[in-house]
Amino acid sequence: MKKLLNNWIVQVLLFLSLLGLTAYGSQMINDIIPPYLLMIAFFIGINLIMALGLNLITGVTGQLSLGHAAFMSIGAYSSAIATVNFDLPFLLGVLIGGLIASVFGVIIGFPTLRLTGDYLAISTLGFAEIVRVQFTNMKITNGAIGFLGIEGSTTFPIVMTIAVLMICLMVWLENSRNGRAMLAIREDEVASSAVGINTTLYKIQAFAIGAFCAGVGGALFAHTTTFIQPTDFGFQKSVDILSIVVLGGLGSIPGTIIGAIVLTAAPEILRPLSNYRMIVYGLLLVVIMIFRPYGLMGGVNLRQAVRRAMMFPKKKQAGREE
Amino acid sequence: MPILNNLMQQLVNGLALGSIYALIALGYTMVYGIIGMINFAYGEIFMFGAYAGLVLALTNYVNVYVALLGATFITMVLGVVIERVAYRPLRRSSRLSALISAIGVSFFLSSLMVRVKGPNTRGFPTLFENRIFEIGDFQITIYQIVIIGVAGLLMLSLHLFVTYSKMGRAMRACAQDQDAASLMGVNIDRVISVTFAIGSGLAGAAGVLAGIYFNAVQPYMGLLAGLKAFAAAVLGGIGSIPGAMIGGLVIGLTEILGVTVNLSEYKDAFAFAILILVLLFKPSGIMGRKANKKV
Amino acid sequence: MSLLTLDNVTIRFGGLTAVDTVNLEINQGEILALIGPNGAGKSTVFNLITSIYQPTEGTISLAGKPLVGIPTHKIAEMGITRTFQTIRLFSELSVLDNVKIGAHCRGKAGLFQAFTRLPGMKREEAEIEEKAIKALEFLDLATKCEEMAKNLSYGEQRRLEIARALVSKPKLLLLDEPAAGMNPQEKVVLMEMIRRIRDTGITIFLVEHDMKLVMGISERIAVLDYGKLIAEGTPLEVRSNNAVIEAYLGSGKFKSRIRR
CATH class of the missing domain: 3.40.50.300 (P-loop containing nucleotide triphosphate hydrolases)
Structure with missing residues (x-):
């Protein structure tokens, strides 16, 4: 049985059936739950996709980015242009959105590699502001007025399937040579290069993949709301996504999932209090940092549990203690 | 020579704007110099100062000096409280935690102000009559004179304070080596509190000046102003007080010059473009010293 | 020579x-x-x-x-690999991961392998794990594999740094x-x-x-x-x-x- 599970083809089949099951299950949910709840579920999925990307950049690789909304906006606008101006199919538009965002991830990744910590954070923020100003002044994006007439092609099964796909990819990445190198960079850059890790390369990879996620999320967002404008992608949006990652626990994928659910659903559930949402957000960030600097799921060793379940189910574990 | 006149005129405008940025930049630079963190909430302290000035100005008995002093005092207290509550517990944690906490404070303050005073832009009551002086071919308003004058005075007093007072010496010692300073009997907590108080007070004063100058106060005004001031601090060389002044003036001038050459839609992007360029090519800034990597 | x-x-x-x-x-x-x-x-x-x-x-x-x-x-x-005067471990990671990261320069897998998980990548992972465990056994740390590096004693941390430097031969x-x-x-x-x-x-x-x-x-x-x-x-x-x-x-x- 174990041998069978370790076979690559079996694993691929299992993976595909997981995706199929997700698509089927979310179609069922789509048909039964009321539209209002469905909308919340949509945004949980979209936020989760984007937050997984930021989790890779900030949580795993330790590079604080305050410009995630910029990648989102690049994905949103380029996919909208692809489907509206060039009549391309929706899913291709999503892919294009992700790829173009990813290219910008590399472009912003390159120069900022020379920076660390606070300086990096501020320059990503500056980059995001420049991108926003640029979108406000471009003709093709219809400037500050906003991009109208995007088709609402995003469906719930698509969002959920992409989200599950992204989760799988992230878990795999974290448990690979590349993922370990990224974690090492977060922990200690000097020691990382001393063991032979090309820190530049892996930071760029993290930025590229993280930006790709944000771009895909942005594309899905654009084709959900059917209307986007530069103010949708301000600093606040970047902080929204960062809060998801921080609340869940930097570097923790289960944490990111929980964070996405809680922070997307909570304002809706507390609708009467929604005026205080931003105040609570602010306080929450401070309080979490003081009392649980590693987030809700920080220090909970699910990563190792997942790895044991997924990768090395049989190796030399008897002698090891948790 | 209309172009030259125009340029002189823009230099004066840029100087006034730059003085405001420089005042906020001083706070960033002082805190960074001493505890090595970016107090992300400075922009919001600036905004609070503007509102405090507004509220004071709306009571009929208050003149401009009282509004300025009152706002400065209120933001000083605010700065000290923020440091106590949100930063001090994190002093030994990672910089990421402290930065995120600061972002939290910044969100908290701006959204609190939206709740209390509403999201709309408010005008500033006239505290004194604006007059225009013609010097040669260009004009300077009394507002601009007051802004440049007050900013200059504050910077000069800060410089004297840091250079000659006992507390100033303690601050410089802490910036060099906190542990050593504390072994020499410097009360680190107090020095940090004083630093926050001074920095926040300067930001608060800048807020009132900006409110008078632009005749507009708004809960989100702090974010952009704060970021530009931070850009100014980095440009000048973070940790350096004269650097912050020079950086502020440079950012103010570029912004105004950008508007002059018809790039006003991009004016908010200038500071960031400069910031990123500086970080890339001379991370230590104009007045900063190059630090050797310690291994 | x-x-x-x-x-x-x-x-x-x-x-x-x-x-x-x-x-x-x-x-x-x-x-x-x-x-x-x-x-x-x-x-x-x-x-x-x-x-x-x-x-x-x-x-x-x-x-x-x-x-x-x-x-x-x-x-x-x-x-050439090294240890540091002030210990520089990947302190939030497990002992085993620390050593596996030490073998980084002997691995080949890239993003493609990470996302496809083809048998070759898994073989390399198994090899790295085996090497890492050997290095840990050599430095008498094999029982601490799943411990977080920061929770080790000072002497153990020094030895872990050596193991990390040693695993890439x-x-x-x-x-x-x-x-x-x-x-x-x-x-x-x-x-x-x-x-x-x-x-x-x-x-x-x-x-x-x-x-x-x-x-x-x-x-x-x-x-x-x-x-x-x-x-x-x-x-x-x-x-x-x-x-x-x-x-x-x-x-x-x-x-x-x-x-x-």
Whole structure:
């Protein structure tokens, strides 16, 4: 049985059936739950996709980015242009959105590699502001007025399937040579290069993949709301996504999932209090940092549990203690 | 020579704007110099100062000096409280935690102000009559004179304070080596509190000046102003007080010059473009010293 | 045969010459110790070899291949790994992961492999894991595999750093004060370990303050003072070298340290 599970083809089949099951299950949910709840579920999925990307950049690789909304906006606008101006199919538009965002991830990744910590954070923020100003002044994006007439092609099964796909990819990445190198960079850059890790390369990879996620999320967002404008992608949006990652626990994928659910659903559930949402957000960030600097799921060793379940189910574990 | 006149005129405008940025930049630079963190909430302290000035100005008995002093005092207290509550517990944690906490404070303050005073832009009551002086071919308003004058005075007093007072010496010692300073009997907590108080007070004063100058106060005004001031601090060389002044003036001038050459839609992007360029090519800034990597 | 050659290596930080025209050869398979008073520039020499600093003048070469100007991460690939004076572990990661990361430069898998998980990638993962566990067994840490690195004792952390440096099978291992903070029993064990590492064919270059350890295991000792190499030779020669005694003792109050 174990041998069978370790076979690559079996694993691929299992993976595909997981995706199929997700698509089927979310179609069922789509048909039964009321539209209002469905909308919340949509945004949980979209936020989760984007937050997984930021989790890779900030949580795993330790590079604080305050410009995630910029990648989102690049994905949103380029996919909208692809489907509206060039009549391309929706899913291709999503892919294009992700790829173009990813290219910008590399472009912003390159120069900022020379920076660390606070300086990096501020320059990503500056980059995001420049991108926003640029979108406000471009003709093709219809400037500050906003991009109208995007088709609402995003469906719930698509969002959920992409989200599950992204989760799988992230878990795999974290448990690979590349993922370990990224974690090492977060922990200690000097020691990382001393063991032979090309820190530049892996930071760029993290930025590229993280930006790709944000771009895909942005594309899905654009084709959900059917209307986007530069103010949708301000600093606040970047902080929204960062809060998801921080609340869940930097570097923790289960944490990111929980964070996405809680922070997307909570304002809706507390609708009467929604005026205080931003105040609570602010306080929450401070309080979490003081009392649980590693987030809700920080220090909970699910990563190792997942790895044991997924990768090395049989190796030399008897002698090891948790 | 209309172009030259125009340029002189823009230099004066840029100087006034730059003085405001420089005042906020001083706070960033002082805190960074001493505890090595970016107090992300400075922009919001600036905004609070503007509102405090507004509220004071709306009571009929208050003149401009009282509004300025009152706002400065209120933001000083605010700065000290923020440091106590949100930063001090994190002093030994990672910089990421402290930065995120600061972002939290910044969100908290701006959204609190939206709740209390509403999201709309408010005008500033006239505290004194604006007059225009013609010097040669260009004009300077009394507002601009007051802004440049007050900013200059504050910077000069800060410089004297840091250079000659006992507390100033303690601050410089802490910036060099906190542990050593504390072994020499410097009360680190107090020095940090004083630093926050001074920095926040300067930001608060800048807020009132900006409110008078632009005749507009708004809960989100702090974010952009704060970021530009931070850009100014980095440009000048973070940790350096004269650097912050020079950086502020440079950012103010570029912004105004950008508007002059018809790039006003991009004016908010200038500071960031400069910031990123500086970080890339001379991370230590104009007045900063190059630090050797310690291994 | 010389494995690593430092030729007229000099580095200045502003006005300070931290390492001053140092000429040094490390022979294949030996244990060489670099000693000297605090601030003599010993760790700087390590940072120069691993390209963390670039020399102001001079060249460094590994078996004839120049190292100056090569990025730090390539140095490990070429066969030089190191430990740090102030322990630099990946403290929030498990002991096993720390060592696996040490094997990074011997792996090949990239993003494609990470996302496709083809059998080849899994084989490489299994190999890395096996190597890592072997290295941990070698340093007597195998029982701590799943522990977080930050939860280990000081001595264990030092050994974990060695395991991490060892797993990529370097030609040359640089140990920066490996015994610092260890108790006497741990030091004895460490000495034994260093010898065993050398016996697997790895050349060892160490910086150390503990004279007992240095005198006990080194075949040759080089002495650095104010950035200059003032003596070089067998432990016996160095012990009786006047310049060394001068540098170390000065007023004479550290005599015990050398005579011990």
